[in-house]
Amino acid sequence: MSDARPHLCMVDLGMGNLRSVERALRAALGDVSLVVTRDPGAVREARAVIVPGQGAFGECSVALARDGGALARALVDHIAAAKPYLGICLGLQVLFEGSEEAPGRGGLGVFKGHVRRFREGMRDDDGALVKIPHMGWNEVRAEGVPCLPARGWFYFVHSYHVVPAPDEAGLARATASHGETFVAAVSRASVLGVQFHPEKSQREGLALIKRFYDTEVDR
């Protein structure tokens, strides 16, 4: 391909687990051109952006708001230009307006809706406590997302999940169940946001990364 720009730009919000995601990208995509950065200019240059994240919404929001919100604006513009965006965990959650985890701190507001905590004290059919954080493998049911199988197992680590506003019809494209049914993935135009961690979801996770790249980036 003659386009000299980096194909992928992984945004470093200081939220850990970057190396895991980088390793998974390299395993899934081979010798792909990848930059890891928090420079808004690099985001603007990139063909596709990946925002991983494990940690707290508040810190993530602070990282986005640095330098007068330059990074947040670069990401919003990237999405508005219908360029590919893959958000993982917090990288999904920040697409929304805000989170119960950090009242008063905003997300990117690309989508209407909020991030809510799992309800405490839920019991499953056997009377066992539904534990928070939701940590481990869960079955995801998806509909109409090219990158996701209709049913697949993925690895989750989170206490909060996104709740799109009622008028965001068709945004939520995959669900899983943990005491309650929650949104496991959203997709619109070139944006894919997943609540689980493809980088820890073995073959299915690497396959998702590969399909995202093939369908959205390397067209």
Place this chain on the structure above:
Amino acid sequence: MTVARRLIPCLDVKNGRVVKGVRFVELRDAGDPVACAAAYDRDGADEITFLDIGATHEARDILLDVVARTADQVFVPLTVGGGIRARSDVDAILRAGADKVSINSAAVKTPELVNEVADAYGRQALVVAIDARRVNPLDPAAGWRVYTHGGRVDTGLDAIAWADEMARRGAGEILLTSMDRDGTGEGYDLALVRAVVERVAVPVIASGGVGTLAHLEEGVRPIARGGGGADAALAATIFHDGHFSLSEAKAYLRARGVPVRATEEGR
């Protein structure tokens, strides 16, 4: 459906080599922890745990290299425990590519380390391992005590209360090993597993005593149906000795109604 019960093979590593060896027919070097982890990964392990039983600084550097090389090719969560004494050990292991650290004696010696690690990395990155032994082998009502140093040192701590304190301080999971059952193949100490599951609000990984696939099922079967109620089952010997594969264990559990992750082979 809720979160799946997890099967976690555990590899004892000393000076960069797997102790006891793993009998995989297809494995060229059964003593290489990276190759063993990759084989378990292919066979459907939900997570993999390394327990470092080497003690020197040199052994630690070798371990970090093993962790990094494993993380390059294994894409399920990797937990590393053994010999973690201080925050700097935790930092180094996570930086090398582990997803979680497991601490045991250090938590007894310095309980604040649990708070510190949970604050720094989030509780999902921290497993507290508890080695428990019955006060009276014949009577679970007499309770369990916490032992350290591979079961040699009696701390005098009540294991159930200790698990509770660790969860409150920030342990994301409790790895609970019965010293009475470890290595016996007689099955988990289900009374111990139940007692901890009923006390703490974080996931409990049952360990120690697995000799058959039925033992795995008992460990994760809900308490309401007579099981231990654990969220995950850790085992070493039954997987290493080649008697059972992970995929066989998964198929066994699935046939008995346990929610387990389907892998491509297991569909």
